[in-house]
Amino acid sequence: MARARYVNGLAAVAVEIEVEAQRDGLALQLEGGTQLWPWDEIARADDRVGPVVLKRKPESGARLTLDAETAADVRAAAPHLFRLRSQRFGLVIALMAFAAVMTVTTVYGAARLAEPIARNAPPDFVARVQMIAEAQLSYLVSPCPSGPRDAEGLAALFDLTDRIGEAAGVSPARYDIHVVEADFSNAFATPGGRIIVTDNLIDLLDTPDELAGVIAHEMGHVAEDHVMVSLIKNMGIGVFIDIVLGGQGAGLTLASFNVVSLRHDRGFESAADRFAVRALDQAGLDPGGLAAFFRRVAEMSGAGLGLPELLSTHPDPSRRAEALAGAARPGRPAAMTAQDWSAVKSMCGLEDPAPPPPAPFDGPLSPGLGAPPKP
Amino acid sequence: MAATDEAEHHAFSQGASFGNFMPLALKNALFTVLTLTLYRFWARSDVRRRLWATTRIMGDPLEYSGVGAELFRGFLISIPVFFAPAIFIYYVAPFLMDPGAAYLLGLGFYLLAVPLIATAFYLMRRYQLSRTRWRGIRMSLAGGAFEYAIASSGWSMLEAITLGWYHPAARMRRARLIWENTRLGDEPFQFAEGETDLVGNLYPTFALAWFGAPIGLLAASAVNFLGVRAIVTYNLYFLPPWSIFVLAGFALLFGLAVFALCASWFNAAAMNRIAGLLTLDGARFRLNAKPMGLYGVTLAGAAIFILSLGLLAPVAGMLQVRYILNRLEMIGAPRFADIGQTRAIAPSQGEGLADAFDLDFGVGVI
Ligand SMILES: [Zn+2]
Numbered sequence: 001m002a003r004a005r006y007v008n009g010l011a012a013v014a015v016e017i018e019v020e021a022q023r024d025g026l027a028l029q030l031e032g033g034t035q036l037w038p039w040d041e042i043a044r045a046d047d048r049v050g051p052v053v054l055k056r057k058p059e060s061g062a063r064l065t066l067d068a069e070t071a072a073d074v075r076a077a078a079p080h081l082f083r084l085r086s087q088r089f090g091l092v093i094a095l096m097a098f099a100a101v102m103t104v105t106t107v108y109g110a111a112r113l114a115e116p117i118a119r120n121a122p123p124d125f126v127a128r129v130q131m132i133a134e135a136q137l138s139y140l141v142s143p144c145p146s147g148p149r150d151a152e153g154l155a156a157l158f159d160l161t162d163r164i165g166e167a168a169g170v171s172p173a174r175y176d177i178h179v180v181e182a183d184f185s186n187a188f189a190t191p192g193g194r195i196i197v198t199d200n201l202i203d204l205l206d207t208p209d210e211l212a213g214v215i216a217h218e219m220g221h222v223a224e225d226h227v228m229v230s231l232i233k234n235m236g237i238g239v240f241i242d243i244v245l246g247g248q249g250a251g252l253t254l255a256s257f258n259v260v261s262l263r264h265d266r267g268f269e270s271a272a273d274r275f276a277v278r279a280l281d282q283a284g285l286d287p288g289g290l291a292a293f294f295r296r297v298a299e300m301s302g303a304g305l306g307l308p309e310l311l312s313t314h315p316d317p318s319r320r321a322e323a324l325a326g327a328a329r330p331g332r333p334a335a336m337t338a339q340d341w342s343a344v345k346s347m348c349g350l351e352d353p354a355p356p357p358p359a360p361f362d363g364p365l366s367p368g369l370g371a372p373p374k375p
Numbered sequence: 376m377a378a379t380d381e382a383e384h385h386a387f388s389q390g391a392s393f394g395n396f397m398p399l400a401l402k403n404a405l406f407t408v409l410t411l412t413l414y415r416f417w418a419r420s421d422v423r424r425r426l427w428a429t430t431r432i433m434g435d436p437l438e439y440s441g442v443g444a445e446l447f448r449g450f451l452i453s454i455p456v457f458f459a460p461a462i463f464i465y466y467v468a469p470f471l472m473d474p475g476a477a478y479l480l481g482l483g484f485y486l487l488a489v490p491l492i493a494t495a496f497y498l499m500r501r502y503q504l505s506r507t508r509w510r511g512i513r514m515s516l517a518g519g520a521f522e523y524a525i526a527s528s529g530w531s532m533l534e535a536i537t538l539g540w541y542h543p544a545a546r547m548r549r550a551r552l553i554w555e556n557t558r559l560g561d562e563p564f565q566f567a568e569g570e571t572d573l574v575g576n577l578y579p580t581f582a583l584a585w586f587g588a589p590i591g592l593l594a595a596s597a598v599n600f601l602g603v604r605a606i607v608t609y610n611l612y613f614l615p616p617w618s619i620f621v622l623a624g625f626a627l628l629f630g631l632a633v634f635a636l637c638a639s640w641f642n643a644a645a646m647n648r649i650a651g652l653l654t655l656d657g658a659r660f661r662l663n664a665k666p667m668g669l670y671g672v673t674l675a676g677a678a679i680f681i682l683s684l685g686l687l688a689p690v691a692g693m694l695q696v697r698y699i700l701n702r703l704e705m706i707g708a709p710r711f712a713d714i715g716q717t718r719a720i721a722p723s724q725g726e727g728l729a730d731a732f733d734l735d736f737g738v739g740v741i
Contacts, residue, residue, distance in 0.1 A: 005435075007511040012560060012711040014435060014510055045438055047428035049395045053438070061511035061716055065435075088406075088417065095410035103411070125471065239466060243458050245412055 002070035006030070009061025019070060021077035026054070028064070037064075039078045048085065102240070110236030118228035129231065130192030137190070141180040144199065144348035153347035154179075156340035160208070161195070164216045167283035168275065170223045177215065179348050187214050189221040191228050199348035206296070208336035209289025211344065213276060217290060220275030226268045273320055277327040285335050288328025294321035383707060389700035390429040391693050399425055400693075404686035416450060417443030422689045427507065430700055433708075441506035449502075457491075460484070493527040494520045500553065502722050509559065515717045517563075518556035526552060543581045543645065547573040550649045559655065562714045567652040575648055580641040587637020595630025599623055628681075632674065639670040646699065656709030663702045672698045 006017045006028065018029040025038040037056050045063055046053035052071045054064040066074060075082045144150075161177045177195040185200040195218040205211050221227055264272075273290065280287040298318035336344065345352040403418035420443045427439035464484045468477040497520040504514040530545035551573065554566040567573055602622040605611065643664040650662035676691025683690075 007435075009511045010715055012510045012512045012709075012714040045440075046436075047424050049425065049428055050390075050436060053436075055511075061508065061513065063438075063511045087402075091417065092406050092410060092414060095413045099411040099413055128469070128474070235466060239462050242462070243454060 001029075002073050003067060004028075004070050005065040007061070007063045009063070014065075019064065019066075021073045023077075026064075026074065026077075039080075042078065042081060044081055052081075054081070099244070102244070106237060106240040110233045110240075114229045114233035114236065115225075117232050118225050121228060126191060126228065129228065130190060130194075133190045133192070137180075137196070141182040141196070141198065144179055144181050147346060147349055149343045149346045152340070152343035153345075156336055156344050157347075159340075160212055160335055161215055161219070163283050164212065164219055164279050164285075168216075168219060168223060168279035170219060175219060175222045181348055187218050189218045189227050191231060193222045195219065195222065199350055202345065202347060203350050205293065205345075207289060207292070208334050208341045208344075209286050210293040211289070211341075212280060212283075212285050212335035213287065213290025213293055216276035216279045216287075217272045219279060220272030221264070221268070223275060224268075224271060226264050226272065230264050230268065269320065270323065273324060277324065281327075281329065284332060286329045286332040287324070288330065289335070291321045291324035291328060294318070294324065385433050385705040385708065387700045387703040387705070388431045389426075389697040390431070391426055391697050395429065396425060396690065396693050400687055400690050403689070404683070407686065413447075414443075416446035418689075419443070419446060422692075423503070426693060426696055430696075432509070432705065435510050438508040439503075439506055440508065441502070445502075489531055490524040490528040493524040493531075496527075497523040497553075498722070504557065505722055510711075512560040512714060513717055514560075515558045516553070516556050517558060518552070523552055539585055540581075543574050543577040543641075546645055547577075547649070547652075551652075554649075554653055558717055559709075560714045560717050562656055562709060565654045568654060570652060573652075577641065577644055577648060580644045584638035584641040587634045590637060591630040591632075591634030593630075594633040595626045598629045599626035602626065628677075632677075635673055635677075636670055639666040639673070642666075643669050650703060655705075656714070658705050658707040658709045661704050661706055662699065664699060665702075668698060668702075 001018045001020055004017055004019045005014050007014050008030075020027045020029075022036070025036045026042065028035045028037065037054070041057045042054050043057055044053065045055040051068075052066045052074070054066065054074075056062055157177060157179070161175070162172060165172060165175060175193045175195060177197065179197050179199060179202065182198040182200060185198060185204050187195065187197045187201055189195050195215060197214065197218075201214070202211070205214070276290055277287040280290075294317040298321060334341075342352045399421060403414070403421065406414040407418055420439075420441050423441060424439040427437040430437045461484065464477075464480050468480055471477075472480070497516070497518075501516040501520070504516045507514045527545075527549055530541065530548055533541040534545050547567075551566045554564045557564045599622060602625075603619070606614065606619075643666045646664050647662045650660045653660045672694040676694050679687050679694075680691045
């Protein structure tokens with residue numbers, strides 16, 4: 001005979017009783033006589049951190065709390081009640097699989113659905129997204145201070161952009177180009193087709209061909225609606241995360257809707273690169289400028305002169321320089337005259353570090369009549 | 376009769392420790408990360424079971440019988456009921472509709488969320504109590520979640536109109552509505568029986584808490600200002616640009632700590648008063664929470680929460696629960712022989728929306 005603490009499930013009163021572990025069950029000596037709890041109707045009701053508590057199925061609220069000695073008796077008769085509890089590895093694996101399937105479905109579904117949604121988006125929708133994008137941008141970039149050569153620089157920039165757009169068959173109604181002041185070097189396209197180049201990037205560019213490469217690349221993002229597609233895709237994934245986290249991912253969804261730090265996937269970046277090469281080639285320009293620029297960016301970041309902002313939206317410059325390696329057409333004319341390039345380099349309050357020498361003659365020159373001697 | 380042994384004090388004891396709680400908390404954290412947080416429902420149930428099992432009154436532990444699957448089912452139900460409309464209103468409508476109309480829709484949904492959160496809170500409480508037993512007797516919460524939501528929303532509105540000054544009264548009224556509907560078996564609790572003054576003298580301590588908000592804000596601004604000035608004065612420009620965010624975060628935490636300090640007298644007083652107004656068949660309760668003790672476990676919990684990136688939030692909850700229950704006692708005893716099982720029907724699925732609003736900080740403390 002061993003002792004246990006018993007509640008009958010009918011009143012909140014505990015009594016000390018005698019119990020005996022028998023072959024077919026646990027015998028309880030109650031006031032009204034002996035009650036047998038068959039082993040297969042007994043289950044644990046404790047959390048394995050205190051005394052053993054037993055309950056009987058079906059649930060009636062009756063409980064039996066065993067002291068250590070009694071627990072040892074019961075353990076000998078019914079070891080299955082003392083087996084380790086399930087660690088739920090099966091459940092965890094199932095949940096991991098479920099989460100993985102949901103994630104893949106969402107990412108894949110978002111990627112597949114984003115394109116048709118973006119391409120068929122009503123103009124109103126695009127206009128609203130553009131409005132939100134402009135509002136976000138206004139926190140990070142500011143209008144350029146005016147300078148004496150603004151008009152000249154802008155004209156050169158528009159001219160170059162139009163030549164690229166025309167060669168690629170993009171209607172001028174779909175794009176425009178802006179230079180802005182910012183603390184970072186970057187170029188990006190907004191949902192409404194605005195190409196934005198920061199002053200720091202212009203400062204960083206070495207040749208007009210590099211500028212043409214950057215513009216053509218962004219033109220690719222515009223022509224192929226990459227921005228809208230990426231935004232819609234990110235939103236879909238953000239909403240999914242939001243639901244999985246039980247509403248606590250709201251910040252993530254909103255953060256995903258960020259035009260400036262928008263990362264296109266690698267596929268879109270290479271597509272824009274290929275578009276750029278084609279457009280530049282058709283415009284009679286040297287597509288080598290883009291590769292040259294990426295090579296330089298890769299070298300600079302390799303040397304610790306990192307350009308994290310630029311890399312964060314346009315990743316992996318050395319690989320992309322490699323992919324573009326065969327595209328160069330050396331010998332083609334520069335994308336801009338030295339004069340225009342100098343004007344562009346002087347935009348947005350920048351100081352052109354190497355202005356071309358002033359032209360010695362004013363009059364019209366034809367190459368056949370002898371160009372002025374080069375210094 | 377309960378009245379005859381009034382002198383008898385029965386202390387609650389909460390025996391959770393790092394030894395019997397930490398392994399569970401760590402396992403839960405690991406599984407939660409591995410399953411992209413989906414394991415959190417099972418984690419929460421296990422934490423509750425452990426906290427209940429280590430809580431004893433008159434030698435007998437509480438028992439929690441809720442299971443993760445019930446909470447998961449509640450979560451699945453809340454997706455079409457709550458998340459789908461919320462996503463439409465906040466993510467889709469602004470792009471499809473006139474901005475003004477979308478804004479109004481969002482505002483309307485937000486206003487609707489106040490009673491919705493109150494409902495969710497009540498349902499969560501009902502679920503938790505229905506899965507709680509002591510000496511085999513099941514607890515329950517009677518009353519309607521909808522009525523609670525209406526009343527609670529009204530008090531919320533009064534709190535907003537009075538710039539928070541109605542809060543002590545609102546807190547006591549909410550406590551009364553909940554406790555008067557709480558039962559151990561078929562025995563209801565009474566709250567402030569025969570007492571017309573619910574608030575008592577909570578207002579002096581509440582004033583300190585109320586002014587703690589601007590004081591905390593001031594403290595945060597001061598820390599931020601001193602930090603920025605140090606950067607400028609000592610030319611600390613080698614610091615990475617994001618260090619100003621770290622500084623701002625630190626200043627914010629400092630401000631919150633100052634506010635929590637100012638609020639701890641009120642919190643302790645309000646909890647002590649709620650316990651003091653509670654009776655069960657003539658047995659009274661007494662809580663002796665101390666402002667500094669409460670503040671200590673709050674700070675320790677916050678530190679654990681931040682350092683573990685929220686993954687060990689239940690440990691923070693455990694510290695709080697343990698502190699309070701170990702200072703709680705029952706004076707006198709109800710006629711236990713007369714307390715039988717409740718006939719209230721237990722809800723079949725878990726908390727649903729409460730998960731969305733994170734009403735119990737992942738701890739499962741009622
Ligand atoms: Zn790009």
